[in-house]
Amino acid sequence: MNGLRRWARLALGMPSFVRTGQIGDGRENACADFVEATAPRGDVDAALAAIDTFATREAMLVNVGVEKGALLDAAVRRADPALAVELGTYCGYSALRIARAAPSARVLSVEFSAANAEVARRIWAHAGVADRVTCVVGTIGDGGRTLDALAGEHDVTAGSVDLLFIDHDKSAYLSDLLAIEERGWLHRGSIVVADNVRIPGAPGYRRHMREQQGTRWDTVEHKTHVEYQSLLPDLVLESEYLVG
Ligand SMILES: C[S@@+](CC[C@H](N)C(=O)[O-])C[C@H]1O[C@@H](n2cnc3c(N)ncnc32)[C@H](O)[C@@H]1O
Structure with a gap:
């Protein structure tokens, strides 16, 4: 079966709440079971490979995947980064990639589903990175509660966020970025990466980055493909903060 047909079968064959909300139908827990059963403990490469195998062979997962993961x-x-913040944990795959690419970084990942957070924590513990990768259950759009928790309980301070990966609710990309910018947590040279800017799409975020090109942000638009197939086009935006 070619990549697109496999992707369509795995992705479109699932209920819409799974496609859009990523609230589990059991596949996320099954993925953690698979990682624990097949990847040696303490091996980040093996844990990532096991998640990719599960997503390719068993059930579609909305991880950033292999191709876009390389851009990340x-x-x-x-x-x-000394500190990386991620919006949208899901099963913890992209946080694991961030931790692998930055072996001494602290990674804070924000996720509104407590069930997804538990799956990610199991996988991080198995991969041996739980001491520096943390899931904060909440959402940036909750009126400041999660932002306050990041500051008060996880030591996010002015200018401390070196890398921000945005991969959650596409309609919240821009407002959540602005909320983080408003807290003063970015510094000149901070890098912000946004997934799925073409599919499902974050047009307001893309417009904002285009409008601020060369003034507040310097953005590269990476042409790529939707996770775990090679036909559906997607965009990953990589933006450098020019302020501060
Ligand atoms: C595409 S998945 C993240 C994939 C993950 N970054 C990876 O590549 O491994 C999106 C996740 O964001 C969560 N989410 C959706 N809207 C959110 C919000 N407003 N705040 C926090 N998390 C949210 C979903 O529950 C889901 O787990």
Whole structure:
């Protein structure tokens, strides 16, 4: 079966709440079971490979995937972060990639589904990165509660966020970025990576970055493909903060 047909079968064959909300139908827990059963403990490469195998052979997962994951890895290496923040944990795959590309970084990942957070924590513990990768259950759009928790309980301070990966609710990309910018957590040279800017699409975020090109942001639009197939086009935006 070619990549697109496999993707369509795995992705479109599932209920819409799974496609859009990524609230589990059991596949996320099954993925954690698979990682624990097949990847040696303490091996990040093996854990990532096991998640990719599960997503390719067993059930579609909305991880950033292999092709876009390589773009994320390169951006992480460019940012060389001491602190990385991610919006949208899901099963913890992209946070694992960030942790692998930045072996001494602290990674904070924000996720509104407590069930997804538990899956990610199991996988991080198995991969041996739980001491520096943390899931904060909440959402940036909750009126400041999660932002306050990041500041008060997880030591996010002015200018401390070196890398931000945005991969959650596409309609919240811009407002959540602005909320983080408003807290003063970015610094000149911070890198922000946004997934799925073409599919499902984040047009307001893309417009904002285009309008601010060369003034507040310097953005590269990476042409790529939707996760785990090679036909549906997608865009990953990599933006450098020019302020501060
Ligand atoms: C595409 S998945 C993230 C994939 C993950 N970054 C990876 O590549 O491994 C999106 C995740 O964001 C979560 N989410 C959706 N809207 C959110 C919001 N407003 N705040 C926090 N998390 C949200 C979903 O529950 C889901 O787990």
